[in-house]
Amino acid sequence: METNSAWEWDLSFKWVFILLFLGGSAWAELLIKPDMALKLRFGETAVITKKNVALNNDQLQQVRKKVRWPVEEKIFTFYEIKDKNGTLTGFASLISDTVRSQTQTTMYFLDPIGTLKGAELIAYYEPPEYKISNKWMHQNLMNKTSKSPLKPGDDLPIVTGSTLTTESLARSARLTLALWEIVFANSTNKK
């Protein structure tokens, strides 16, 4: 058989190609589907009901005041979670917010009385070096309530190089707590 020896130099090219690929494999956009994040958090047997809510004008004004941000949208997605016996075990919100020019979508977890119990990044479209870890969110958002300032530089540390992401996460957390208080708190208390 006649062999083309000119191909031998390709070998090094292929290795560079493979190494570059392995190095770049942490790139991300959709990180985890919301359904999967809920199952991982609350378990396979949890009964999860999606609650899309629409704010009226009064509620929107109240939300803006609490969040300290000109919230434009009126429709938000929440989830109500019950165990298999029907006991309310918590809530989750799915909040999208623009970081710099692209969005990040975060799921915040609350207990039945509206205290933050963690968060999970669902999708992130900015470059990955600006992303903040789930560990950071867990450490810094745990047990925050609507009374907490949730202000970067105050009760939240600013992550160097990810200032805009930190601000976006704080804003979305305040929005979650405000929405829970305005939309869900009364119905939960009645129960």
Place this chain on the structure above:
Amino acid sequence: MSKPRPFLLFHLITSATVFLLMFVFLAEKASANVQEDIAELKKQIQQLKQEQALQKQLFIDEIAALKMSEQIPELKEGAKTISNLGMAASKVYSSKSKVSIGGYGELTYFDPRTQGSNNESDAYRLVPYIGYRFNDWILFNSEIEFEHGGANRSTGVAVIEFMYLDFLLSESANIRIGNYLIPVGITNLKHEPVYFGSVNRPLIEKNLIPSTWHENGILVYGNVIGDFQYQAGIFTSPYAKNPTNTDSNFSPSSWIRGGRQKGAQAKAEDWSGVVRLDYSGIRATDVGFSYVYGDTSQDVAGLGNLTYSLAEVHFETRLAGFEWNGLYTRGTFDGAGELTYTSGGTLGELVEGWYTTFSYDLMRFQEGASYQLPVFVRYSEYDLNKEVATGATRDKALSKKVTTIGLNYKPTNQVVLKADFQAVDTDAGYGGDQFSLGMGFVF
């Protein structure tokens, strides 16, 4: 004066009492009717309120779903793909209706920069997808392709590109029976024009992996462990040589491509096997490999066992406007010395090639941009005569290095206008350049 008669008085009192009782009875009855009416009205109002609340909630849910699919496009209905098929080809799996209609189209303009070559514009492909879901576990899916203007000229074709029944048994095992796309490489399964930036499909996935490659057979696919998806099947082998022709169906310049039977009265004496494994556990990245092996003689008299194999490994990754993919493939053919060509040339016993494409959306950081403008560069090398039969002469012109650069305009994810320039060098010298324009859509 006469005294009142007792009987008359009694009569008057009795009549008055009867009238009074009747009045009370009727009044009560009327009152009861009014109350019933009011209760009925209240009930109706309550029902209307409930219906209105339900409709309002449906409206809110619909808007929330739309909003979410805009914010996370990967969650959009139809963005879900099945067994690595493209989004339009997968439509029937997630369509709300039992019948699904999708499709894609491509129109091209080629300007070869070599002397004596003519420019050409081609209504290259118009492809409807039609699917039907019989129940929650049996469905039909099909792709019918009109190529090169359909069948109005000798070059035009109308062909079934796939036509199968899927039996969705479980997440770990589903069965596909019919004419199906052979699960090899990136482009054979996802050949809709929005998936590749160049006007033409990557040349390696045309001349080494013979896209679009579809044959009759049976395929099993599913997810067994976590993010691993497998596909394994058998299909009618390529037809190496028609006994009535001098030349074989396989050719030096496109290897086994000419032997595709496409399910049309296909010779079914020899069958090939295919296995494929894909892994999607790395975020925003897909990695996979596949392997095909079979005998291609189809019991033609005078031919021995003509076995071939084709292996490939590939990846695709995306992030924040960057997209990067790559593929390496290697094929063997045992028995090339038995096949001849009147026009000369030698069929490769070993073929090999790789390519990588890198693209970046220029509008990614343009705030408020409503369209995408990806630029891309693809570099590929392939050799269709890497090894030839003993005594045969290797054709250096079949060892090619191809560089393609280009620009796409995507007003939506489903529509693309393309421009690219392709430069080809071979081991024998200049291989020809080409400027191309194209438009494509998918729905």
